[in-house]
Amino acid sequence: MILYFSGTGNSEYAAKRISSIIDDEAVSLFERLRDNDFSEINSERPWIIAAPTYAWRIPRILQSWLEKTRLSGNKNIYFVMTCGGNISNAGKYLEKLCAGKSLNYMGCMEIVMPENYIALFSTPSQEKASEIIRQAEETIDKAASIIKKGRTFPQHPLTLMDKLNSGIINDIFYPIFVHAKKFYATDACISCGICTNVCPTANIRLENGKPVWSKNCTHCMACISRCPKEAIEYGKHSIGLPRYTFPE
Structure with a gap:
């Protein structure tokens, strides 16, 4: 069974592509x-976890969930990490x-996908993103x-x-x-509630038609990337940058 967590679609794509290949x-x-x-959760076939990379490890929200959830049946587990x-x-x-968890670790595969961490980095153009995805498909396969x-x-x-990145950093x-x-909504917000x-943490609510963020953020970038009006910004860094979600 393939279990995936995805904020902007990269890991979802990897999971579903693997799903189609291994049935x-x-x-x-x-x-x-x-x-x-x-x-x-039970699976008689090997476990495959597809997830994004947050600061050179799996997201802590996913780490915590895996620690608390019993995966019964097959003992082998693979990790596919988009980054x-x-x-x-x-x-x-x-x-x-x-x-x-008494599971047999079968390794982790690095899948380089388009950058979505608009809080710190620049997201690619559509043309560049498509090129990166094409290259990633070979690794996913x-x-x-x-x-x-x-x-x-x-x-x-x-x-x-590498050791410092995944450790102390x-x-x-x-x-x-x-x-x-640093998240805020501009006047372009239409109160659609998509954010x-x-x-994934139910961290956003609407007040007077505008999103308000609480303290349980995992920085998946789903809200800022999936806003249909690009009305959400992250400080000054995201202003003018293209939003990225995996192309349909």
Whole structure:
């Protein structure tokens, strides 16, 4: 079974492409994460977790959910991590997570996809995004082939920077950057409520027709990227930048 978490569509695409190749079910974790649903899930086929990379590791919201949820049946588990750059030493922490759940860690595959982290970086043009997606499809297909054969994902040599990125930098990054303080809506807002519906932590509510953010933000960028009027900004950084969601 393929379980995926996706804010702007990259990981959803990877999950569904793998699903079509290996003929296995792809299930969104959106509602389970939003509802704090930790009820047991069973699969007789290997587990595949498709997720974005947040500061060189899986999102903490997903890490917490996996720690609390029993995955019964098959003991093998793969991780497919979409990213704008690289996943550094994410595998170390995934292997530890799996050991704590008595699951057989089968490795993690890095899938470079279009950058969506508009809070800090620039998002690509449509033309550039399409080029990156085309290149990513070969890696996604390779991951699916390895899973189909029951082999482990290949692991690459790690640098000191990789270890620092997924370790101390990740620890520092979350408390400093992962909050909703800089989100705001401009006068272009039409009070459609899409931002409230796409938030996986139910962190957004409408007050007087405008979105208001609480303190439980995971920085998935779903709200700012999926706003139909581009009425949501993140401080001054996002102003004028194209929004990115995986093309339909």
